[in-house]
Amino acid sequence: xxxxxxxxxxxxxxxxxxxxxxxxxxYGATPYLFWYVQSPGxxxxxxxxxxxxxxxxxxxxxFEAEFKRSQSSFNLRKPxxxxxxxxxxxxxxxxGYSGGGADGLTFGKGTHxxxxx
Amino acid sequence: xxMVIQNPRYQVTQxxxxxxLSCSQTLNHNVMYWxxxxxxxxxxLLFHYYDKDFNNEADTPDNFQSRRPNTSFCFLxxxxxxxxxxxxxxxxxxRGKEDTESRFGSGTRLTVV
Numbered sequence: 001x002x003x004x005x006x007x008x009x010x011x012x013x014x015x016x017x018x019x020x021x022x023x024x025x026x027y028g029a030t031p032y033l034f035w036y037v038q039s040p041g042x043x044x045x046x047x048x049x050x051x052x053x054x055x056x057x058x059x060x061x062x063f064e065a066e067f068k069r070s071q072s073s074f075n076l077r078k079p080x081x082x083x084x085x086x087x088x089x090x091x092x093x094x095x096g097y098s099g100g101g102a103d104g105l106t107f108g109k110g111t112h113x114x115x116x117x
Numbered sequence: 118x119x120m121v122i123q124n125p126r127y128q129v130t131q132x133x134x135x136x137x138l139s140c141s142q143t144l145n146h147n148v149m150y151w152x153x154x155x156x157x158x159x160x161x162l163l164f165h166y167y168d169k170d171f172n173n174e175a176d177t178p179d180n181f182q183s184r185r186p187n188t189s190f191c192f193l194x195x196x197x198x199x200x201x202x203x204x205x206x207x208x209x210x211x212r213g214k215e216d217t218e219s220r221f222g223s224g225t226r227l228t229v230v
Contacts, residue, residue, distance in 0.1 A: 032217050043123075043207055044160070044221040090159060094217040103172070104150050104209075105219055107159035 140208030
């Protein structure tokens with residue numbers, strides 16, 4: 001069974017500083033990987049996704065993530081955070097194309113990002 | 118703009134009184150999902166429809182059911198809500214085999230009193 005681990009429950013970063021949120025996954029084949037952001041009381045917004053190809057993917061709002069197969073990781077990064085980035089961030093894994101690709105996502109427990117002025 | 122729309126945003130129901138949450142999509146996606154997200158937890162998949170085919174997660178309680186009368190609409194029925202069913206319920210869609218990227222609605226916050 002697939003699983004996702006986000007080891008950091010909370011992260012506090014100063015505004016303007018760089019950010020890295022960690023994500024490790026467990027999956028038998030090539031997974032589809034996603035990062036979503038959720039503001040309080042809201043749904044999930046997709047930041048970026050990895051299906052195949054270039055292992056460094058660019059997303060919205062200045063975020064990027066790097067897929068490292070050898071480490072089973074898909075860490076999210078941003079060079080300079082803004083106060084508006086404060087939110088909950090979820091890493092998720094989906095079944096790869098070979099498996100049908102429609103069985104929904106497995107989410108990590110999330111990382112709560114706090115931005116200090 | 119193509120969207121996933123959930124109504125209502127907030128729903129209050131009485132303990133044991135059946136309640137239905139609705140989701141509609143203008144994306145013409147093949148797959149519609151229902152997730153349950155309890156406070157400070159990750160979303161958990163309850164079930165999904167691939168076109169008309171219903172797929173239930175093994176640990177989804179029998180108290181939860183779903184209907185998809187057409188491509189655009191999907192409903193979540195909770196037959197006898199308990200206090201433990203209070204949560205945010207998220208609807209999502211995807212094209213399926215061609216692309217598993219899921220688009221989420223804004224969610225319905227269910228309170229059970």
